[in-house]
Amino acid sequence: MVVSFRFNHQFLTSFLITITIATLKSVHTTTTTNTEFVKSSCTFTTYPRLCFASLSTQATLIQTSPKLMAHAALNITLASAKSTSAMMVRLSSNVQLKPREVSAMRDCVEELGDTLEELRKSIGEMGQLSGSNYEVYINDIQTWVSAALTDENTCTDGFEGDDMNGKVKVFVRGRILVVAQLTSNALALINHFASIHG
Numbered sequence: 001m002v003v004s005f006r007f008n009h010q011f012l013t014s015f016l017i018t019i020t021i022a023t024l025k026s027v028h029t030t031t032t033t034n035t036e037f038v039k040s041s042c043t044f045t046t047y048p049r050l051c052f053a054s055l056s057t058q059a060t061l062i063q064t065s066p067k068l069m070a071h072a073a074l075n076i077t078l079a080s081a082k083s084t085s086a087m088m089v090r091l092s093s094n095v096q097l098k099p100r101e102v103s104a105m106r107d108c109v110e111e112l113g114d115t116l117e118e119l120r121k122s123i124g125e126m127g128q129l130s131g132s133n134y135e136v137y138i139n140d141i142q143t144w145v146s147a148a149l150t151d152e153n154t155c156t157d158g159f160e161g162d163d164m165n166g167k168v169k170v171f172v173r174g175r176i177l178v179v180a181q182l183t184s185n186a187l188a189l190i191n192h193f194a195s196i197h198g
Contacts, residue, residue, distance in 0.1 A: 034059035041069050044192045045185040054182060066193040071126045073186035074145070078119040080182050081148075084175045085112040091172070101168055104158035108172065111155040115179070118144040118151070122190075138194045145187045152180040 038059045042051035051073070055062065058072045091097075092105035122141045129137050156176050159169045 034063050037064040038062060038069065041066065041189065041192070042185075045188040047181045047185055050178075050181050051185045051189075054185075066189070066196060067126070067129065070186065070189040070193045071123070073182070073189045074119060074123050074126060077148075077179065077182040077186045078116065078123065081112055081115050081119060081179050084179050085109055085116065087175065088112065088172070091168075097168065098163070100163060104164070105172070107158045108155040108176070111151040112179075115148040115151045115183070118148040119183075122148075134197070138190070138197075141190055142187070142194065145183060145190060149180060149183045149187065152176055152183060156180075 035056055038055050039052050042048040042055065045051045054076050055069065055072055058076075062068045062072050088105055088109045092102055092109065097105070122144045125137045125141050125144075156173050159173055
């Protein structure tokens with residue numbers, strides 16, 4: 001009886017260790033596959049390094065889905081645009097800025113407000129992509145994300161000219177540039193998803 005218990009205990013322990021190792025290998029393989037999918041999908045974008053840096057942390061959520069990849073890219077872009085808009089609002093209240101700089105900041109905040117709205121609408125429509133309305137929704141998303149990119153470019157135009165503070169101009173344009181590059185990447189991933197779905 002004691003021998004039987006030891007055998008069963010050893011068998012059970014060995015069995016559990018084997019299952020644990022197999023599960024860990026499976027999780028590692030899945031994570032690697034998901035990360036490789038993100039990396040290969042980023043090759044369709046204009047800024048692949050930024051794409052991978054911003055989306056690789058989402059690999060387990062994205063899995064190997066082009067739709068989830070595009071959706072994640074939109075969410076990351078929205079978060080970056082929100083952060084940049086909030087920073088611009090704070091910066092525009094700085095009393096050391098020239099009136100022209102304050103005006104450019106306010107215009108930029110307005111453009112970013114439009115960007116935020118267009119990205120929110122796009123994210124909402126991504127959740128409804130299916131069936132007979134697919135073509136309408138994907139066209140709306142592509143249009144809104146393109147418009148967001150235009151808004152961001154318009155924002156940076158306000159900081160042209162020599163009469164702008166060099167530090168302010170460089171700082172703002174740098175932040176807007178990142179948002180624009182994320183938006184460009186999101187649009188490329190949406191277009192890629194549309195091309196393989198349609």
